[in-house]
Amino acid sequence: MKQAPSASSPAVRWRYAILAIVLGVALVGALYIKNRPHPAPHAAANTLSVQQAWKNVTALPELKAWAHFIEQRSGGKAHGAVMAVGSAPQIVNGVPCWLFDFIESGPQSTHRWESFAVSTTTGEVLVDDLDQDQVLTLGQWRAQRQPLERIKD
Numbered sequence: 001m002k003q004a005p006s007a008s009s010p011a012v013r014w015r016y017a018i019l020a021i022v023l024g025v026a027l028v029g030a031l032y033i034k035n036r037p038h039p040a041p042h043a044a045a046n047t048l049s050v051q052q053a054w055k056n057v058t059a060l061p062e063l064k065a066w067a068h069f070i071e072q073r074s075g076g077k078a079h080g081a082v083m084a085v086g087s088a089p090q091i092v093n094g095v096p097c098w099l100f101d102f103i104e105s106g107p108q109s110t111h112r113w114e115s116f117a118v119s120t121t122t123g124e125v126l127v128d129d130l131d132q133d134q135v136l137t138l139g140q141w142r143a144q145r146q147p148l149e150r151i152k153d
Helices: 010-035 050-058 061-074 138-145 147-151
Strands: 079-092 095-105 110-119 125-129 134-137
Touching: 050 061, 050 079, 050 095, 050 110, 061 079, 061 095, 061 147, 079 110, 125 138, 134 138, 138 147
Parallel strands: none
Antiparallel strands: 079 095, 095 110, 110 125, 125 134
């Protein structure tokens, strides 16, 4: 049977020396990572996420009224919903925006009621007027299109 080397043997001392070096390098590396300067935040850190933009659109009183109208008119068989269009912001009038559609989804079909764009930098909600091929502010949309008139009896 072979005996284990004693603590004073050269093989054991080399193992302890290598272990000390490895631990020393690990400690220096950890301190370097902890104390290194962090880069300045990128402009992208200040952009609106798709979830935040979605909240801006779903908070519109017109969309809440439309969704309520759709459910009541269909007896609960159809629903209004805001759906993101695409997985990345798109440029609208030179500004990066998240795109959304308000849709009516029923058992037989789904159709779009309106399209919206939300600026990733300001959170402003715009309306894509596909009939006139232009983008409207909410104020313009409300004045020109009168969206609540759409659900009046």
